[in-house]
Each structure stands twice: as C-alpha cells, then as structure tokens.
Amino acid sequence: MKHGFRQSMAWLHTWTGLLVGWLLLLIFMGGTASYYKQEISRWMRPELPLAAVDRDVALGSAEHYLREHAGDALSWNITLPDERAQVIEMYWMNPTPPEGASRRAAYGSATVDPRSGEEVAARDTTGGEFLYRLHFDLHYIPAIWARYIVGFCAMFMLVAIITGVITHKKIFKEFFTFRPGKGQRSWLDFHNVSAVLALPYHALITYTGIITLVFMYLPWGLSARYPSDEMRYYDESGNRIVDMREASGTPAPLLPLETLLASARRDLGGAAIENVAVNRPGDSTATVTFSAQPAALSKLAPSVMYDGVHGKLLERSPPPGGASQTYGVLYGLHMAHFADPALRLLFFVCGLLGCLMVASGAVLWAAKERPKHLKAGRIGFGLRLVDALNIGAIAGLPIAFASYFWANRLLPLGIEGRADWEANTFFLAWGAALLAAFVWPKRQMWAWQLYAGAALFGLIPLLNALTTGIHLGVTLPAGLWSLAGVDLVCLALGLCLGVAARRMQRWQPPLSAAQRRARAMAATESTHRPAPVGAGEGA
Amino acid sequence: MSALTWMAISLGYAGFTALCLAMERHHAELFGKQAAAPQRRARWRWLGWTLLAVSFALCVQARGWGLGIVLWVGTLTASSLVLVLGLLPYRPRAIVPLAWAAPVLAAALWLALG
DSSP states (O other): OOSOHHHHHHHHHHHHHHHHHHHHHHHHHHHHHHTTHHHHHHHTOTTSOOOOOOHHHHHHHHHHHHHHHSTTOSEEEEEOOOSSOOOOEEEEEOSOOOTTOOGGGGEEEOOBOTTTOOBOOOOOOOTHHHHHHHHHHOSSSOHHHHHHHHHHHHHHHHHHHHHHHHHOTTTTTTTTOOOTTSTHHHHHHHHHHHHHHTHHHHHHHHHHHHHHTHHHHSOHHHHHHSSSOHHHHHHHHTTOOOOOOOOOSOBOOOOOHHHHHHHHHHHTTTOOEEEEEEESTTBTTOEEEEEEOOOSSSSOOOEEEEETTTOOEEEEOOOOOHHHHHHHHHHHHHHTTTOOHHHHHHHHHHHHHHHHHHHHHHHHHHHHHHHHHHHHTSOOHHHHHHHHHHIIIIIHHHHHHHHHHHHHHHSOTTOTTHHHHHHHHHHHHHHHHHHHHHHOOSHHHHHHHHHHHHHHHHTHHHHHHHHOSOSHHHHTTTTOHHHHHHHHHHHHHHHHHHHHHHHHHHOOOOOOHHHHHHHHHHHHHTSOOOOOOSOOOOO | OOHHHHHHHHHHHHHHHHHHHTSHHHHHHHHOGGGOOHHHHHHHHHHHHHHHHHHHHHHHHHHHHHHHHHHHHHHHHHHHHIIIIIIHHHOGGGHHHHHHHHHHHHHHHHHHHO
16 A cells, blocks of 8 residues: 555545535535424414413314314324424325325315414415425435435545544644634644534434435345335334224214323323324224324334224334334434433534534635645636635525525515425525635635625524514513524524634735744834735635 | 533533643643643643543433433533633633633522522
C-alpha cells in the first residue's frame, strides 16, 4: 500500500463526506426540524383553537364528528392530542370507492375543534409533516427512489463518521480545542469539535436512520420468511392486534367510545391512550382498539381490542420478543417520541450541531483546496463547483426553510393546491439561491444569502404578528410555549445567521508570517501604513 | 426545563472544566506555566470524572437506565458545547467561576422546585 492506514482513512473521510454533504445537510436540517413536527404543524394552522382539552373530551369530539360525517366508513382512526399540540389527527376509510377512483378517494380526513367536534376551516397545509417527509422522501420524486438515495447518503455518513474518528489523531488531546480567527485551522477545529462533542448523537442518529428503513434496504430475510404476506411480518413484529373479521351486514349501535376508553385505561394499567382505531363502526362485528402512548425508549406500546357493541375485551397485544424490542428501541431513539421538552431541546441542539458539522466539513474542503488555486492564479472547476454548492446549500437552505414558513402565512387561503404551493415555495427559494450561487460563487454571495436567511427567519415573529392572532404578544403571556417556541427559535436562528453574515462580510484574509513581520516593522518605524494586503477574492 | 436537566448540565460543565484544566496546555493557558504541577492536575482529573459520574448517577436514578443514559449523554454535549465553543476561546477567565456557580444554582433550583 502506497499510503498508510490513516491516510487512506482520511482520503475516504474527505470524499465520502464531500460527495453527499449537500444532500446530507438537507436531510439533517429536515430531520432536526422534525423534532418539533407537531409544534410546527400546529403553528402553521393558526385557525385552530388555543384552549387545551383532555383526551376524554377530545375523543368525544372526534367521535361526534365521525358518527355524523363518516358513519358508513369501513374504519376510523383517531390520534388523540398530547401536551405538545392540541390537535386531533384523524382519518377514515371510505366504503369501497367506485372503479377508477384515485387511491386518495379511499380515505377521508378532517380538522376538528377538539372541544366541540365542529370542523375548523384551517388553512390547507402539510405543516411539519412536509419537513419530516422531506428528510427521507425528498420531494417530487417517487418515495422509493428517494429512500434509496437517502439511505445511500446515510451509509456514506456512517463511513465518514467512522473514518473521521480514525483520522482524528488527537481526539482526546484536542477535545477542548477551538481556536477561532485562524483561517483553515479554525475550520478544522470547529469541524472536529462539532463532531466530537455530539459524537454519540451523530453515530446514533445515522445508524438508527438506516435502521428505520432497513427492511427496504435489506429485504431478503423478510421476503424469504414471509414470501406472500409482508404485512403479516410488520403486524407480528410490531405486536399489533390484527382484526381480519368480515362485516356481518347486520347493523348494531356502537358503544360510546368514552365507556371503552375507561376500560382500556384500566386494562392497560393506567397507561395514557394515544390512538383509537374503530373497525366496521355501526356493524354488529365492530371492534375498537386502543393503543397506549409509548412510555419508554421503545416505540412499541401495548394495545387492547374490544367488541364495539358489547364492550367485551377481545384481545391484548402479545408482549414483544427480544428482536422486536431491540428494533423498537432503535426506531424509538431515532424518533425521540419519549423526549420531554428539555430532552427534546437537547436533541434539537445536537441536530443543529450535526448540520454545522456537515457544513463545516464541506467548507473545510474548499478552504484546504483554495491556496493551490490561488497559487495557480485561477479558481479551477472543482473548487468553483464546491463553492457554489456550499453557498447554495449552507446559506441557501435556511432561505428555503424560512420561505416555507413565509408561504404558509402569505399565500392566499383559497387557492387550489395551497399545501403543494407551500412546498413549491421551499424549492423555488432554494433553486433561486442555488442558481445565484452558481452564477457568482464568491464571498459576497455568502454574505448576501446569509443576510437573506437572517432576515427571513428573524422577521417571522413580526410576520406572524401581522397575519395571525397566535403571535408572541398572545402566546408568551398565556404560556403557550409550543407555539411561542416556533417564533422564538426562528428569531434565534435569524440572529445566528445575521452574525454569520456580518462576519463573512467583514472577513479579512489572515496575514502570512512575512506580511506580519513587514507590518510590525512598518509600525515600529512609523513611517507609513502598509497597503491593504491580498484583498480577499476567495469565498 | 426540569431541575434534573439543569443539574446534569451544570455538573457536566463543572466536570468538563475540571478535566480541561487537568490538561497541561489548558492549565498553562489559564494559570501560567508554573502552576501546572502534575499532582495538582491529577486532582483536577479526579474531580472531573467524579462530577461526570455523579451526573450519570443522578440521571439514571431519576429516569432509569434507558432514558437516564440518553439524557446524560445529551447534557454532556450541551455542557461541553458551552465550554468549548462558548467560554474557553472567548471568555477564559469566566470558566472557573461558572464551574463553581452553576452546580450551586442548579442545586438551589432543585430544592426550590422540590
């Protein structure tokens, strides 16, 4: 071997990281925002009522609506509100749609007031769900391709993490080392520190991210054991209760769900109930299944099924086996469903650190490469490409995210496909940023785009105050932290981007040793000030 | 934020500060070359690891093995972040006073919230 082991690993680290860096940044940003998916979804539907309700009332409201509007549905599914967001998520399956109807027509859904069960005319938006889907389904392309692409990026990320640890010779010696204001040295320090301080998080989130889709990436075990019925595997491994009964066709009144909820709480040992699924409402074979909220790291939680007409307990979910439990914990660690507000914030901070790690790695590549090009007197194609992608991704993506929130507030409420236009706005803004970066990949472009991102994020609280009634003036005094938090985090991100933009604008290239000596000599002789050196052409 | 989280972050911060000062280079930066006696630095190292261990014990005791460890690791990242990217390069004189004050304040908060 021509090179030593460590050099080989350094090479691998550089190129695996750089190749997928820009897409990884999108994935990391989308995933980081997803820790507050519910809060964002709530914030993006300002028409919803503010008052908190308990789950009993919410279930009654959902039931009231469904009995009235979806009485003939094949099934109902209701996810009850929790402390994070006062929203009932519900959908139902319509009776067999006519031939040729779209798959979408098979399902119905509604947004209702959790207090009354009356439909709320909330704006058409995908909310936080868009950002969550973005981080593994991307957009515009079939989800299956997107998940292969994202899986590929995640595998590269995992390789970059492992080779990064091997390459980082002074991982303990430089554990506390960050030396700002020293050019390339500082970028390397920052890249190291952002990686090492949150290393457990980076490794965990990348590995468990791959694990969430492992049966897509490695399907052979599953297809060998369950050749004809993949769903059965998911039912069995996820310890779901399977209800394959046929409808009898004999109508029978469904018991009030409230009564069954009380039984479910008792039978599940007092657990909080998260989801209620009703099969064949109105039929004599109706069943009602209650699932508990997962209480620990694992996403698996027990459930119970009742006869919907007589209220008899029909089935309990079996206790999970070791493999299922392991998978449930790995999946749960990725989703962080168990996190209380403090732990959720820590996950969010770690996610941001992940974004900064990926970004600083890509910038570091350019910083290392630049001196060679400056010596040669022209910026080569490779560096120009990386500069453009760096600006378009690192400074451009915050513009796209903020634009998505702006679109939510500013797009007219009545337009056709409004939710799609919010998503389109994200990509239009990002496309514009990328295009501008390719046209002029220079330091000024960094500053402009960072300023644009700063303004868009920083002004969101103001925009919110001008367009809705759930602004900080209302939410802070009322202590509605999940709503106020969205405004406050946007403001904080805006401030950080503003500081970055200012520093980028004012940056002067560091002096070489010879230049420093010349300047010191000039100062002691106090004859004249040296001419400004090497006015920064490089980005 | 719960008192437990603040306590874990404070102890983590104090622990990392002690471990940082146990390293010759950082010790010399802050106290000058002469004070960096090996015995003194060894004591800082012991103190640092002990503080991190106490934080670990508190998290696990309060939240159990699963959640407790996740919370502990999260607070380690947050507290080392404050030290390494925040105070050490920009306000090095503040790191030791804060390492004393933070756990005391967290303990007061803990007692106040019961």
